[in-house]
Amino acid sequence: MNWLKKIKAWWHGFFRKRRFNMLNATDLSEEWHMHLSPASIFAGLIAFLLMLFIITLSLVAYTPVLEFLPGYRTEADRSRESLIQNIIRLDSMERVMNDMMTYNENIALIMEGRTPVSRVLASSDSSRISKVLVVPSREDSILRAEMEGSGPYALSGQENGSRRQVREAIELASPVEGIITEHFDLKENRYGVKIAAAAADRIAAVDNGTVVQSLWSPDNGYTIVIQHAANLLSIYRNLSQSLVATGQTVRVGEQIGYNAEAENGEVKLFEFELWNNGKPVDPERYIVF
Numbered sequence: 001m002n003w004l005k006k007i008k009a010w011w012h013g014f015f016r017k018r019r020f021n022m023l024n025a026t027d028l029s030e031e032w033h034m035h036l037s038p039a040s041i042f043a044g045l046i047a048f049l050l051m052l053f054i055i056t057l058s059l060v061a062y063t064p065v066l067e068f069l070p071g072y073r074t075e076a077d078r079s080r081e082s083l084i085q086n087i088i089r090l091d092s093m094e095r096v097m098n099d100m101m102t103y104n105e106n107i108a109l110i111m112e113g114r115t116p117v118s119r120v121l122a123s124s125d126s127s128r129i130s131k132v133l134v135v136p137s138r139e140d141s142i143l144r145a146e147m148e149g150s151g152p153y154a155l156s157g158q159e160n161g162s163r164r165q166v167r168e169a170i171e172l173a174s175p176v177e178g179i180i181t182e183h184f185d186l187k188e189n190r191y192g193v194k195i196a197a198a199a200a201d202r203i204a205a206v207d208n209g210t211v212v213q214s215l216w217s218p219d220n221g222y223t224i225v226i227q228h229a230a231n232l233l234s235i236y237r238n239l240s241q242s243l244v245a246t247g248q249t250v251r252v253g254e255q256i257g258y259n260a261e262a263e264n265g266e267v268k269l270f271e272f273e274l275w276n277n278g279k280p281v282d283p284e285r286y287i288v289f
Contacts, residue, residue: 192273
């Protein structure tokens, strides 16, 4: 029980007040005195440290005091620059992805005969995307009027003389030498022509242009899509091999692939389509096969 007595004695001593006085050195008279206990001194120290912490936190949070510390400014600038660079990279990646999505969607719309769309990024928020129809240019409107009207360049109801003028004006080359087995017919959902050509025969581009698609599928083999001037698009299907890549520029008559070969006794005929302003047109009106 001695240790209990010692604890009680220490506890009472911790709160017992002591007298602190100030004496005059000449006559030893008391000039000032004060009563303090160890508990009050400890509480005063805790209060002082808490007040110091609050003041320091307020200075750091609401004043630029850290800007004057050596080395802090350089590290802050580096962090800010790194953050800005990362934001720029993310925005660039988002724009590239949006462009790729627009490109793929427009190719699909062209293949379906629909009007392409363009994505417009809002100035306030680049993540908000709105779709609007592509505004046709003046040249596009003139060509559309000539093709859809009754003039010499119309795509319907023309005689042989008018057809010859259209072919001479556009000057498209034949993609392959062969015999047409199926003709263009929108009512039968045939958007192009099928040509019986020699196996592994060379396939050529019908005009100068840029390859916008070169891919392989089990149903159509290699398919190549080339974008030409005046919103003209040529499509080549059932190729056994493609010699071009997406984004490559080709010239008229340049070889782009090989005709399909017979597999398991089945022969896939070469298919050729021609699209103008997102609409399929009869290739025989443009090309002398």
